[in-house]
Amino acid sequence: xxLRSVAPSLMLVAVxxxxxxxxxxxxxNLMSCDSSGxxxxxSFEQAVRMAKPGxxxxxxxxxxxxxxxxxxxxxxxxxxxxxxxxxxxxxxxHEEEVSKAIRGGQLxxxxxxxxxxxxxxxxxxxxxxxxxxxxxxxSGGTEITRALIADSGHLVTWMNLPASVPGPVEPSxxxxxxxxxxxxxxNQDFGIQGTDPEYVTTYGTIDCDFVFPCLAFHEHGLSYVVxxxxxxxxxxxxxxxxxxxxxxxxxxxxxxxxxxxxxxRLISLGGFAWTVARKASPAQxxxxxxxxx
Amino acid sequence: MVRFxxxxxxxxxxxxxxxxxxxxxxxxxxxxxxxxxSVPFFYQSPQYCGPASIEMWAAYDGRTVSQQAxxxxxxxxxxxxxQAQILxxxxxxxxxxxxxxxxxxxxxxxxxxxxxxYYSAEITSINALVPVMPLVNGATHAGILIGGQWxxxxxxxxxxxxxxxxxxxxxxxxRPFAAADWTGYDDVEHIVSLFATAQSAYNYYEYGGRVGVRxxxxxxxxxxx
Numbered sequence: 001x002x003l004r005s006v007a008p009s010l011m012l013v014a015v016x017x018x019x020x021x022x023x024x025x026x027x028x029n030l031m032s033c034d035s036s037g038x039x040x041x042x043s044f045e046q047a048v049r050m051a052k053p054g055x056x057x058x059x060x061x062x063x064x065x066x067x068x069x070x071x072x073x074x075x076x077x078x079x080x081x082x083x084x085x086x087x088x089x090x091x092x093x094h095e096e097e098v099s100k101a102i103r104g105g106q107l108x109x110x111x112x113x114x115x116x117x118x119x120x121x122x123x124x125x126x127x128x129x130x131x132x133x134x135x136x137x138x139s140g141g142t143e144i145t146r147a148l149i150a151d152s153g154h155l156v157t158w159m160n161l162p163a164s165v166p167g168p169v170e171p172s173x174x175x176x177x178x179x180x181x182x183x184x185x186x187n188q189d190f191g192i193q194g195t196d197p198e199y200v201t202t203y204g205t206i207d208c209d210f211v212f213p214c215l216a217f218h219e220h221g222l223s224y225v226v227x228x229x230x231x232x233x234x235x236x237x238x239x240x241x242x243x244x245x246x247x248x249x250x251x252x253x254x255x256x257x258x259x260x261x262x263x264x265r266l267i268s269l270g271g272f273a274w275t276v277a278r279k280a281s282p283a284q285x286x287x288x289x290x291x292x293x
Numbered sequence: 294m295v296r297f298x299x300x301x302x303x304x305x306x307x308x309x310x311x312x313x314x315x316x317x318x319x320x321x322x323x324x325x326x327x328x329x330x331s332v333p334f335f336y337q338s339p340q341y342c343g344p345a346s347i348e349m350w351a352a353y354d355g356r357t358v359s360q361q362a363x364x365x366x367x368x369x370x371x372x373x374x375x376q377a378q379i380l381x382x383x384x385x386x387x388x389x390x391x392x393x394x395x396x397x398x399x400x401x402x403x404x405x406x407x408x409x410x411y412y413s414a415e416i417t418s419i420n421a422l423v424p425v426m427p428l429v430n431g432a433t434h435a436g437i438l439i440g441g442q443w444x445x446x447x448x449x450x451x452x453x454x455x456x457x458x459x460x461x462x463x464x465x466x467x468r469p470f471a472a473a474d475w476t477g478y479d480d481v482e483h484i485v486s487l488f489a490t491a492q493s494a495y496n497y498y499e500y501g502g503r504v505g506v507r508x509x510x511x512x513x514x515x516x517x518x
Contacts, residue, residue, distance in 0.1 A: 056473075081442060081455055090327035090440060092458065092467045119431060120477040156474045165465055167336050203431040209464060248431040249481055250376035250395065257373065268431060 033122035059153035073153035094160035122271030173212035204266035220288030232277035235292040241274035329440030334466035343374035345462035354388040413497035423489035427479035
């Protein structure tokens with residue numbers, strides 16, 4: 001009798017815990033796409049799902065449902081793009097060795113999700129809320145290539161040997177720890193309690209590249225992005241800038257950028273929406289003090 | 294020698310050479326599948342994507358000049374470069390871009406046609422062996438477009454772009470983008486040589502609309518991303 005009365009409560013608790021866990025892992029963004037595009041986006045999705053080999057829209061696993069399907073789409077398109085021998089001069093750096101490794105089946109693949117805060121999220125033809133980042137590793141653990149796959153399964157861009165080629169990209173973006181690991185490190189470094197970590201790609205002077213995304217997280221209900229090991233608060237209460245009107249061309253940017261303070265950065269939120277992010281100190285983050293009151 | 298490549302881009306597409314063309318560019322014959330200009334690559338100093346891009350374009354033309362010298366000449370600031378500054382730099386430091394102009398992918402007129410002309414200008418310039426400077430990331434970043442990969446589409450008898458190669462001074466050389474997504478990334482402005490792109494409108498009207506690239510579809514829509 002006692003067991004019977006407790007069991008439903010335990011189930012409720014279990015469901016609540018599972019749901020809160022799920023919420024914690026749910027991707028988030030600050031702006032929604034204009035719903036007037038729904039019909040076009042649906043039409044594009046249907047066309048992708050029905051595409052046959054030979055079509056410009058064809059991928060073997062349209063709108064891949066899991067990591068293995070993402071990898072299948074990646075490998076199919078890779079093979080298609082490399083179906084002919086090419087002059088190495090016309091290929092991206094290290095393409096031959098990557099191609100050899102892929103064909104040799106010597107690589108292991110890891111798929112990450114990257115939320116899309118760039119202007120490409122709310123496209124005319126299709127909405128791309130997120131991308132898949134496929135990372136290919138040699139048996140010794142060296143990441144040999146990193147490719148961005150759209151949610152539709154289409155290959156977008158890639159970068160070979162992302163962790164070791166020279167250039168100004170910061171080390172954490174090159175190494176790209178899993179989001180839970182990355183937020184643990186940020187929490188430790190800054191003495192904060194960030195939650196809901198996810199990787200994002202953005203446009204602007206917080207320039208989180210497609211294959212070198214930045215970590216975004218919440219604390220005290222506020223939103224932050226880590227860029228070059230500095231934390232910036234991003235808020236819907238910040239300036240509402242519109243692509244083409246206020247920002248996004250050389251002329252508009254030339255007017256806007258000089259007005260930004262030293263601790264302010266321009267960041268896209270997806271579609272036509274942009275805003276200004278403000279640097280936040282660890283103390284501000286810990287206490288939930290917003291820069292946008 | 295007719296050295297019409299023919300390429301195309303996105304859903305409304307653009308192409309250059311149709312039928313019995315003799316593909317040049319030193320690509321494998323008879324079925325070329327890629328081409329890139331020999332543009333020397335340089336990483337940027339902080340905030341110097343504009344000067345770094347000009348440095349690459351100038352080096353392609355055989356002129357060696359440092360980013361610092363370019364930045365000093367055009368007047369770069371911590372906020373980067375303005376339209377007038379970048380144009381001034383391209384016109385002054387490059388040879389093939391001495392007549393450079395900033396083109397906007399928008400304005401008055403039919404958006405589909407404007408976009409068609411815009412991307413046709415990029416392929417036409419590459420075909421003329423002249424680099425293009427796209428302004429990407431909402432015009433907060435610049436690099437150099439140097440070429441791409443393509444396939445022959447038997448349905449339309451055209452060479453169709455699969456991907457483009459973008460020298461990104463912040464990330465690395467010859468960065469590939471699927472052609473359909475390139476039109477979303479580079480969707481606002483670019484700096485091109487007017488002479489090198491003189492045939493772009495003709496190419497677009499002659500071949501545009503017959504082509505579509507990987508990842509694009511539903512022909513007729515002007516923005517494939």
